[in-house]
Amino acid sequence: MARMPLRQMQKNQSGTITAVKVGGELGRRIREMGLVPGTEIIIQGRAPLYDPVALRVMGGTLTLRNNEADHIEVEVND
Amino acid sequence: MAPQSIIALAGNPNAGKTTLFNSLTGSRQHVGNYPGVTVEKKEGVYLCDGTPLRIVDLPGTYSLTAYSVEEVVARDFLVNDRPQVIVNIVDAANLERNLYLTCQFLELGIPLVIALNMIDVAKDRGIEIDAARLSQLLGLPVLPIIARSGQGTADLMREAARLATHQQEWQPRRLSYGEDLDQILMEMEARITAAGLLTDTHPARWLAIKYLENDEQIMAMGRRADPDCAAALADMATRVTDHLQATVATYPEAMIADHRYGYIKSILRQGVMSHAYDTDRLYTSDRIDRVLTNRFLGPVCMVAVLLALYHVTFTYSQLPVEWLSDLFDWLAATVTALVPAGPLRSLLVAGIIKGVGGVLGFVPLILLMFMGIAFLEDSGYLARVAFMMDRIFRAFGLHGSSVMPYIVSGGIAGGCAVPGVMATRTLRSPKERMATLLTVPFMNCGAKLPVLALLTSIFFAAHQAQILLLLTLLAWGMALLAAKFLRLTVLRGEATPFVMELPPYRLPTFKGLLIHTWEKTWQYIRKAGTVILGISILLWAMMTYPGLPAATTAQFAAQRATALAAASPAVVTEYQQSGRANLSPVARQLAARLVAIDNQQSEEALRHSLAGRFGIALETLTWLPGFDWRTNIALVGGFAAKEIIISTLGTAYSLGEVNREETGSLAKTLARSPHWSPLTAMALIVFIMFYSPCFATVVCIAREASWKWSLFSMAFNTTLAFLLATLVYRLGSLCLAL
Incomplete structure (x- = not known):
């Protein structure tokens, strides 16, 4: 069990969000899409240029840019 | 029941809202705009057991904050127009996230019916939802439907109609946001109620929550209504924000979101949802994505799909475009035959029929x-394209979704900026959208191509293909750089968050496609009938008036008479009676002489007209990039449609109207002219590529943005083109002189 920013997670790695450390518009967009503490996620893949990242959340797929994923801290399952 | 109940259709993007709206209203719908913004407002009528219900399709949103135009429009509609009922459509396979918006409707208190859509898809994924249990826990009707097939929609609307009859009062729910926030919310609510701040339209607690969320729009409204109370509320919000920051290092809005999700989870855990299989299972959609967004195969497939789209559009639209063009030619010929020569005929043929015909000619393409x-x-692929291209486009201050409008406008040479500008609607971020919209006209559209092809064939015949490829790359480069420039200046601002959904792949419904396509096309046709007609008449008038003075006309008439007199009577008779075909060599000479005089007169008339004078006046500026008055007039004409540049150049060089397909005579003239050189041609090519969009595009920009932005685009593009052309010409001259 290790905590790391979502950006550093590898493909197919899963974990639980522990914190979303950003306010303002970006923070709100992230939260309203369901990325709140306690939510489980799996990294589904990355775009051809390694950015943005696609993740599975609550049965749907979301995409985030890497610099946006920096604000999300995840406790990773081994 | 009120004379006609209003039912608002609301939900997340991709929840099937449009499908439901189309299946409910069919052709009985009307598309307009919300006042002052470009968000579409769709309305329709649904007959529920004989009673008409007014259905308003709200824009698809994830939330009701003040961040995007769509959300502001949606909530303004709810509080100002006060619909009797909201039908909240939620995706059953994505229930948890969809209920986030539902929570916000509950807090507003408008009577609500939940349409649990796509229960078939959810079932396929092994998700069973107990609608009755959900309804009981939420305390409102929940009806399972399948919007695509229409299953359950009749019951849904019956329930909505029933609610509209009975329940009239709004009953805001009170969700708990934890001790700290609940406490301050109570205080704020009391304060709002006491002052009566905006309470005629908004529930007090909802307003208090918006203050905690730091909602600009509501706070500005509060300040206007009651500055003292608003200041006090803002103070309270700051106090609790500081407290939360100090104690738990979080923001009130984060806490509110957490609690909303907490509330949703607590409901779903009480036996509402059950999973038959492992939730991590790969669905069909994910399998498709393994290929379509694969690091190597993804881009290959994307290029193939875009090329296919392009190929299909431009191949299959060619024939109808020709039919339309033939139809307008026939119309012009008929009018020419029926109306005697004079200003009226000229107005009808050259002004109205050619102008409107040129614009309507795009319709099959669009x-x-x-x-x-x-x-x-609708199939969900566009979101994947945005996902794959975002990294590149972001570097220029754009968004992954910008790729489509660029391609459509001529990113692969030969598109059209009109559908390109209209395609920017798929971009949800306003600044990126505007930057895209203003730079797509730089692409080499199908109308610029013949002009570029002609000029390159004359002056760069040996390397024409390479030069044309180079010009396409130049268009991309300039468009992206211009976008970057705009994003650093007039459209300065942070990148809009990319957080985006990749919806599962779905086969679009045929009905949806038809409605969607027809709406866009009809909007365009309507414009052609009004603004575009006006501008074509204006341009025609500029190129026709003032006419030549009587003395000059008489001079040309005299020349013609001299030519006729010089020929023998037999030849004149042959010329006049033969219908100008199969002439003897002498008669042909006479005919050529007469045509030459006519053409000279046309040139003189064009030069004398307002546009001609304008072109001559412009020489004071255009000596810089090396354009003479003839080129200037052609460029003015090119504002009507870029391909007109060729025919106007023809008239200016006394060649008569040069047909787009037969440019040989013009090519010879230009190649021989001492004024023209490969350098002049290159400067002109650069100018044509980047100067003001044609007026059909300008009108579209006005529609999608505003007239202010249209004028900006004309001025900005022309200035840029002028600078670039001057640079090419002057630098080139310098290099050649060395």
Whole structure:
């Protein structure tokens, strides 16, 4: 069990969000899409240029840019 | 029941809202705009057991904050127009996230019916939802439906109609946001109620929550209504924010979001949802994505799909475009035959028929292009394209979704900026959208191509293909750089968050595609009938008036008479009676002489007209990039449509109207002219590529943005083109002189 920013997670790695450390518009967009503490996620893949990242959340797929994923801290399952 | 109940259709993007709206209202719908913004407002009528219900389709949103135009429009509609009922459509396979918006409707208190859509898809994924249990826990009706097939929609609307009859009062729910926030919310609510701040339209607690969320729009409204109370509320919000920051290092808005999700989870855990299989299972959609967004195969497939779209559109629209063009030619010929020569005929033929015909000629193209885009969008592929291209486009201050408008406009040479500008609607971020919209006209559209092809064939015949490829790359480069420039200046601002959903792949419904395509096309046709007609008449008048003075006309008449007198009577008779075919060599000479005089007169008339004078006046500026008055007039004409540049150049060089397909005579003249050189041609090519968009595009920009932005685009593009052309010409001259 290790905590790391979502950006550093590898493909197919899963974990639980522990914190979303950003306010303002970006923070709100992230939260309203369901990325709140306690939510489980799996990294589904990355775009051809390694950015943005696609993740599975609550049965749907979301995409985030890497610099946006920096604000999300995840406790990773081994 | 009120004379006609209003039922608002609301939900997340991709929840099937549009499908439900189309299946409910069919052709009885009307598309307009919300006042002052470009968000579409769709309305329709649904007959529920004989009673008409007014259905308003709200824009698809994830939330009701003040961040996006769509959300502001949606909530303004709810509080100002006060619909009797909201039908909240939620995706059963994505229930948890969809209920986030539902929570916000509950807090507003408008009577609500939940349409649990796509229960079939959810079932396929092994998700069972107990609608009755959900209804009981939420305390409102929940009806399972399948919007695509229409299953359950009749019951849904019956329930909505029933609610509209009975329940009239709004009953805001009170969700708990934890001790700290609940406490301050109570205080704020009391304060709001006491002062009566905006309470005629908004529930007090909802307003208090908006203050905690730091909602600009509501706070500005509060300040206007009651500055003292608003200041006090803002103070309270700051106090609790500081407290939360100090104690738990979080923001009130984060806490509110957490609690909303907490509330949703607590409901879903009480036996509402059960999973038959492992939730991590790969669905069909994910399998498709393994290929379509694969690091190597993804881009290859994307290029193939875009090329296919392009190919289909431009191949299949060619024939109808020709039919339309033939139809307008026939119309012009008929009018020419019926109306005697004079200003009226000239106005009808050159002004109205040619102008409107040129614009309506795009219709088959737009129709097919939009069919294609609608298919890609509805199927979910467009979101993948945005996902794959975002990294590149972001570097220029754009968004992954900008790729489509660029391609459509001529990113692969030969598109059209009109559907390109209209395609920017798929971009949800306002600044990125505007930057895209203003730079797509730089692409080499199908109308610029013949002009570029002609000039390159004359002056760069040996390397024409390479030069044309280079010009396409130049268009991309300039468009992206211009976008970057705009994003650093007039459209400065942070990148809009990319957080985006990749919806599961779905086969679009045929009905949806048709409605979507027809709407866009009809909007365009309507414009052609009004603004565009006006501008074509204006341009025609500029190129026709003032006419030549009587003395000059008489001079030309005299020349003609001299030519006729010089020929023998037999030849004149032959010339006049033969219908100008199969002439003897002498008669042909006479005919050529007469045509030459006519053409000279046309040149003189053009030069004398307002546009001609304008072109001559412009020489004071255009000596810099090396354009003479003839080129200037052609460029003025090119504002009507870029391909007109060729025919106007023809008239200016006394060649008569040069047909787009037969440019040989013009090519010879230009090649021989001492004024022209490969350098002049290159400067002109650069200018044509980047100067003001044609007026059909300008009108579209005005529609999608505003007239202010249209004028900006004309001025900005022309200035840029002028600078670039001057640079090419002057630098080139310098290099050649060395």
